[in-house]
Amino acid sequence: MAYSMQKSQVAKVVGVSLIMLLSACTSDQRYKRQVNGNEEYLKAPPLRALSSPSGMILPLQNGDYEIPAVPRNGAVGKGLDIRPPAQPLALLNGSRSQYSGNRAVIQLENSAQGRDLWSQVAAVVQSKVYPIASRQDAQLSLNTDWIAWTRADEDEQYSGRYQISLATQGYQASLQVTSLGLQQQGKPVTNPALVQRYTVEMLNSVASGLQQLNDDRANRVAQGETADLSVQSGADESGLPLLVVRSSYNTVWTHLPSALSRIGMKVKDSSRPLGTVSVTYDAPGSGTWDDLGAKDPDLRNGDYKLQVGDLGNRSTLQFTDPKGHTLTQSQNDSLVAVFQAAFSRSTSH
Secondary structure, X not given: OHHHXXXXXXXXXXXXXXXXXXXXXXXXXHHHOOOOOOXXXXXXOOOOOOOOOOOOOOOOOOHHXXXXXXXXXXXXXXXXXXXXXXXXXXXXXXXXXXXXXXXXXXXXXXXXXXXXXXXXXXXXXXXXXXXXXXXXXXXXXXXXXOEEOOOOOOOOOEEEEXXXXXXXXXXXXXXXXXXXXXXXXXXXXXXXXXXXXXXXXXXXXXXXXXXHHHXXXXXXXXXXXXXOOOEEEEEOOOOOEXXXXXXXXXXXXXXXXXXXXXXXXXXXXXXXXXXXXXXEEOOOOHHHHHHXXXXXXXXXXXXXXXXXXXXXXXXXXXXXXXOOOEOOHHHHHHHHHHHHHHHHHHHOO
């Protein structure tokens, strides 16, 4: 009986030890950041000066073949973090992104959303329950409090503070996220790669929230909401003619292929993020224009490029002819009624 009890206690001790060992292994996330391979290269002997036997004359030294000594200051072996640097993603249509210093930026082309865009940015920050320390709507800026990040590839999690701001100029807007501090277990972290990783993570989080708002709006339109794609003539900052469609970018992009097809323009290539469309125009017969209730715009047959711009609750269409010239004002004006009718047919089916 005593032997049986002793055996049971030993089994319990072994079982608890095994559970603790497995728990420790599963909480160690270093393997996600470490190189997986042989580390024998770390044991390679250092370079030494060549010594020759007495009386032997060596060739003259040639610097072309000299291997320079490189100081080893960074981490090596298992201590090396192999994760690539984090990069801001151009998630929004027609956007460009970059990172410099401690700031991540998304630049939006042809965007004049101003305070409407800022209200969306603030709404995204609030929806993600990021704590806000201060907010200045007049300056289109806010500072967050400490945000606790959770990543599966970290043993100890990081937290950071950020300034989120929006700068607008003409038809362009720049969404910026600047790091105000990064810490781990209450201690400041200044490693540039880590500062970049979590600053970029904040920007991508806000950008994905803005893209989700756009997608939700487009889905509501697709599910039956009225898409009022009224068209009028306009001009860009340089005075070049373009069409202004009073609807969101997503809505216009959804109905654009069908509208182009109705007026004899076949899409060859397109990029939704860049807002670019390449088409080949083959003028249809008079019956097409009679059906649309519009006059023939008298465009030459050939390849055209179309740039679609995002102005928030409006969009722009600017055509470039086969010779690389923007359409004339009269040609642009003639397309107003054409696209108005083409969009109307596309949204009614």
